[in-house]
Amino acid sequence: SQQGEEDPQALSIQEGENATMNCSYKTSINNLQWYRQNSGRGLVHLILIRSNEREKHSGRLRVTLDTSKKSSSLLITASRAADTASYFCATYDQTGANNLFFGTGTRLTVIP
Amino acid sequence: DAGITQSPRYKITETGRQVTLMCHQTWSHSYMFWYRQDLGHGLRLIYYSAAADITDKGEVPDGYVVSRSKTENFPLTLESATRSQTSVYFCATSPVGRYNEQFFGPGTRLTVL
Numbered sequence: 001s002q003q004g005e006e007d008p009q010a011l012s013i014q015e016g017e018n019a020t021m022n023c024s025y026k027t028s029i030n031n032l033q034w035y036r037q038n039s040g041r042g043l044v045h046l047i048l049i050r051s052n053e054r055e056k057h058s059g060r061l062r063v064t065l066d067t068s069k070k071s072s073s074l075l076i077t078a079s080r081a082a083d084t085a086s087y088f089c090a091t092y093d094q095t096g097a098n099n100l101f102f103g104t105g106t107r108l109t110v111i112p
Numbered sequence: 113d114a115g116i117t118q119s120p121r122y123k124i125t126e127t128g129r130q131v132t133l134m135c136h137q138t139w140s141h142s143y144m145f146w147y148r149q150d151l152g153h154g155l156r157l158i159y160y161s162a163a164a165d166i167t168d169k170g171e172v173p174d175g176y177v178v179s180r181s182k183t184e185n186f187p188l189t190l191e192s193a194t195r196s197q198t199s200v201y202f203c204a205t206s207p208v209g210r211y212n213e214q215f216f217g218p219g220t221r222l223t224v225l
Contacts, residue, residue, distance in 0.1 A: 030211060042202055042216030043155070088154065092211035099170055100211055102147075102155040 004032075004089040004103035012109040019076040021106040023089030024069075030092040032065055032072050033100070037086045046074075046087075081112045114138055118203050118217040126225050131190045133220050135203030143206040144186040145170075145214065146178065148199040155202065161186055193224045 004025045013019050023032070031050045035043040049056045049065045049072065056063045062075040076083055086105040093101055116137045125131050135144065146158040147170075157170030159178040167178050175197060177189045190197055203217040 033213070035216075040219075042218050043204075043214075044216070045213045048213060090155075099157050099160070100214065101157075101171075104152060104154040 004091050004101065006087070006089060006103045006106040008106060009104070010107040010109070012111065013079055015079060015081055015110055015112050017079055019079050019083070019108055019110070021074050021087055021108070023072045023074070023103055025072075025089075025091045025101075026070065027093060029067070032063075032092075033090045034061075034063060034072075034074050035088045035090060035102075037088065037105070039085070043088065076108075079108075079110045081110050084108060084110045116203060116205055116215055116217040118201075118220050120220060121218065122221050124223045124225065125193050127194060128192050131193050131222065133188045133190075133201055133203075133222070135186045135188070135217060137184050137186075137205050139205060139207065139215070140183055141205035141207045141215070142183075143209060143214075144180065145204040145206070146176070146186070146188045147202045147204065148172065148197075149202060149219075150199050158188065158201075190222075193222075195224050198222060198224045 004023045007022045033048045034046045037043045047058050047063050049063050060077045065072045086107050088102050088105045090100045090102045119134045142163050145160040147155040149155050156172045158176050161167045161180045164180050164183050180186050201220045204214040206214045
């Protein structure tokens with residue numbers, strides 16, 4: 001399966017600290033996306049990074065992509081209590097079913 | 113503007129019954145998707161549709177049926193519900209394609225007894 005795997009599964013930090021979560025995948029990709037899911041809600045798209053990009057920023061979010069290591073990281077700077085959520089990476093698999101495959105997520109808790 | 117809505121939000125049914133989950137969008141996005149979310153599996157694609165009257169299987173289509181007669185609606189039917197279909201179901205849309213940004217509905221929590 002192309003399913004990405006996030007690491008760590010859970011992360012707890014103090015408000016104001018930075019949060020870093022990682023995603024590893026298995027095969028060649030066209031792009032990699034990060035989504036956020038608040039408890040009991042649907043997923044919200046955060047950022048998309050293409051396979052020919054190495055880094056992308058959006059507000060307090062910074063995403064890196066290393067295709068040689070088949071990994072990506074999501075950095076949230078100056079975290080807030082409202083950032084508490086689960087974060088998922090999703091990859092578009094060029095070699096398989098041509099669908100977005102989601103990982104199992106990192107549960108982030110930001111303590112006020 | 114409601115965007116994307118799902119109904120019902122919660123459903124309890126019994127094994128063997130037919131259940132239909134509804135998804136409605138007001139954006140006129142071409143692509144629509146159904147996912148199920150289970151602990152330890154993340155989100156898995158059940159079916160997707162590129163346009164009205166065009167549907168295709170995803171990763172876990174067995175036991176599900178979809179139709180799309182109108183652009184805005186994409187119902188998901190469990191023909192004979194099983195306990196393994198207990199899950200949270202999400203509908204999503206995309207204006208561009210199945211590998212670009214997707215917009216998710218609030219989900220339907222289905223319990224099959």
